[in-house]
Amino acid sequence: MADKKAFEIARETLKQLTARKLTPTPANYLALYNEIAGIPHVPHFPADILRDISQGLPAKTPGQQKQKGLLDYAIDRLNWEGVKSALIAYGGFVPVNGSGSDGAAAPALNVVAAAAPAVGSAISAEFLGQMGRLIEYALPALGSDDPRFNEQTDNLLKAMRQPGADVTAIKLMLVNYSHRLSFAAEDQAEIRVTLLKLLHLVFENVAELSLDEQWLKGQMDALMEAATPPLTLRRLDDVERRLKDVIFKQKDAKQRALQTQEEMRTMVATFIDRLSQMSQSTGTFQQKLEESARLIEQAKTLADIAPVLKDVVGTTRNMARESQTSREELEALRSRALHSEAELVRLHQELDRVSSQARHDPLTGALNRKGLDEALNREVSHVRRKELPLSVALLDIDNFKKLNDTLGHATGDAALSHLAAVARECMRPQDTLARYGGEEFVILLPDTPLEKGIEAMTRLQRELTKRFFLAGTEKLLITFSAGVAQLAADEEPANAIRRADQAMYLAKRAGKNRVLGA
Numbered sequence: 001m002a003d004k005k006a007f008e009i010a011r012e013t014l015k016q017l018t019a020r021k022l023t024p025t026p027a028n029y030l031a032l033y034n035e036i037a038g039i040p041h042v043p044h045f046p047a048d049i050l051r052d053i054s055q056g057l058p059a060k061t062p063g064q065q066k067q068k069g070l071l072d073y074a075i076d077r078l079n080w081e082g083v084k085s086a087l088i089a090y091g092g093f094v095p096v097n098g099s100g101s102d103g104a105a106a107p108a109l110n111v112v113a114a115a116a117p118a119v120g121s122a123i124s125a126e127f128l129g130q131m132g133r134l135i136e137y138a139l140p141a142l143g144s145d146d147p148r149f150n151e152q153t154d155n156l157l158k159a160m161r162q163p164g165a166d167v168t169a170i171k172l173m174l175v176n177y178s179h180r181l182s183f184a185a186e187d188q189a190e191i192r193v194t195l196l197k198l199l200h201l202v203f204e205n206v207a208e209l210s211l212d213e214q215w216l217k218g219q220m221d222a223l224m225e226a227a228t229p230p231l232t233l234r235r236l237d238d239v240e241r242r243l244k245d246v247i248f249k250q251k252d253a254k255q256r257a258l259q260t261q262e263e264m265r266t267m268v269a270t271f272i273d274r275l276s277q278m279s280q281s282t283g284t285f286q287q288k289l290e291e292s293a294r295l296i297e298q299a300k301t302l303a304d305i306a307p308v309l310k311d312v313v314g315t316t317r318n319m320a321r322e323s324q325t326s327r328e329e330l331e332a333l334r335s336r337a338l339h340s341e342a343e344l345v346r347l348h349q350e351l352d353r354v355s356s357q358a359r360h361d362p363l364t365g366a367l368n369r370k371g372l373d374e375a376l377n378r379e380v381s382h383v384r385r386k387e388l389p390l391s392v393a394l395l396d397i398d399n400f401k402k403l404n405d406t407l408g409h410a411t412g413d414a415a416l417s418h419l420a421a422v423a424r425e426c427m428r429p430q431d432t433l434a435r436y437g438g439e440e441f442v443i444l445l446p447d448t449p450l451e452k453g454i455e456a457m458t459r460l461q462r463e464l465t466k467r468f469f470l471a472g473t474e475k476l477l478i479t480f481s482a483g484v485a486q487l488a489a490d491e492e493p494a495n496a497i498r499r500a501d502q503a504m505y506l507a508k509r510a511g512k513n514r515v516l517g518a
């Protein structure tokens with residue numbers, strides 16, 4: 001493996017992580033990577049030594065047993081922070097002045113225990129109930145693949161919900177639980193980072209396979225960018241949509257390539273067949289000529305020569321006819337091949353056009369109408385489920401025709417990309433930008449009432465005045481007029497866009513470069 005490329009080693013490392021069922025932590029990844037790359041492994045985490053120490057620790061009381069368990073858990077995960085907090089907590093259960101009881105070693109708990117009769121009853125019902133709900137709600141964020149953690153959660157929740165719950169015991173359980181919780185949270189964070197790395201690796205690989213495809217390369221770059229922290233559901237949704245486009249395109253391209261290969265194979269086979277037929281006929285013709293030459297040499301009279309000549313003329317005619325047929329067939333074959341090639345180029349271009357327009361506008365990278373429809377459906381069901389407001393803004397660049405006419409279409413295109421880039425930068429990650437028409441954009445603003453939506457568009461206008469558009473060396477101020485509508489309960493989303501469009505129209509009529517609410 002030493003001479004393998006870094007990405008191959010990385011891929012093998014990820015494979016091995018799964019094959020050996022190791023937790024995908026950076027430490028495990030590094031150790032395996034070094035092993036596969038043949039780099040001498042420097043043990044950053046002396047797991048064996050720590051395990052020895054842990055085995056030597058007495059576990060006489062429940063507190064000691066629990067902390068020892070947490071220590072082992074942290075060692076298994078090569079987690080220094082976990083080792084540290086387990087050892088510190090263990091220290092709290094070491095008997096002081098010969099006293100060996102668990103409780104005696106935890107003065108803080110004693111205070112609670114002493115205060116428990118007064119405070120405990122006051123907080124037990126409502127506070128513990130609320131706490132239980134908090135734990136339950138937080139649990140899905142931590143995954144459910146650790147049976148010991150799940151068991152500990154169940155026990156804690158049961159204890160909390162018992163009538164007349166023992167506050168002192170619960171506090172003790174909470175101390176242990178919070179340790180394990182911190183490990184689980186760390187694990188989840190590491191898993192997320194590692195999964196992101198994995199995702200990047202997959203994207204890099206796809207990009208390497210598709211270097212010749214300009215559109216795919218663009219999509220892969222966009223995917224890489226979308227898959228960087230902080231991850232939000234919107235960004236993941238974008239990643240999913242782009243990947244769908246890539247998969248669609250690759251499937252189609254592969255199918256076409258296979259089909260063409262098959263066509264070419266058939267053509268080459270026919271060509272070879274024709275060639276061999278031709279050489280056979282040429283061979284026979286040659287023999288016939290030689291035979292005729294011999295007969296002519298032996299002929300004594302003109303009468304002897306006449307039938308031979310007749311024969312030669314006949315054979316030559318046949319040969320010419322055959323050659324003509326073969327030539328025509330080969331010509332037809334060649335034009336079929338040319339036609340196939342042209343068809344392939346055309347299909348390829350068509351595929352490029354169709355797939356790049358699948359969900360994203362190729363010029364600005366914003367969603368196109370199809371992408372907008374999908375995003376709108378998703379947003380509407382999301383906000384309706386959560387009873388949140390959704391605002392829809394429709395923007396139209398001012399005097400765009402003049403810009404096009406004076407500086408050219410290419411500058412107009414660059415101005416559209418500029419507006420999209422500035423909009424993307426000053427939008428929240430959960431907002432969605434789509435190109436609605438030529439110089440029109442729609443922005444979906446979830447969890448945003450009308451006034452806030454208008455504010456957001458005004459902010460974008462201000463941002464555009466700060467960030468000039470550079471047409472060559474000339475600084476241009478791009479302005480837009482916008483209408484904003486808040487989706488009403490039971491309103492069709494298309495109607496909200498229509499209202500935003502009407503408000504935008506009024507903004508134009510009122511002098512442009514302004515935002516109006518619908």
Ligand SMILES: Nc1nc2c(ncn2[C@@H]2O[C@H](COP(=O)(O)OP(=O)(O)OP(=O)(O)O)[C@@H](O)[C@H]2O)c(=O)[nH]1
Pocket residue numbers: 396397398399400401402404408409410411412413416437438439508512
């Ligand atoms: N460069 C470029 N121009 C486009 C594109 N799509 C549409 N356009 C042009 O945008 C212009 C829109 O012109 P109008 O609808 O008259 O709008 P306007 O000039 O912005 O006028 P107001 O909206 O009233 O401010 C037309 O000239 C279109 O040709 C595009 O993708 N690139």
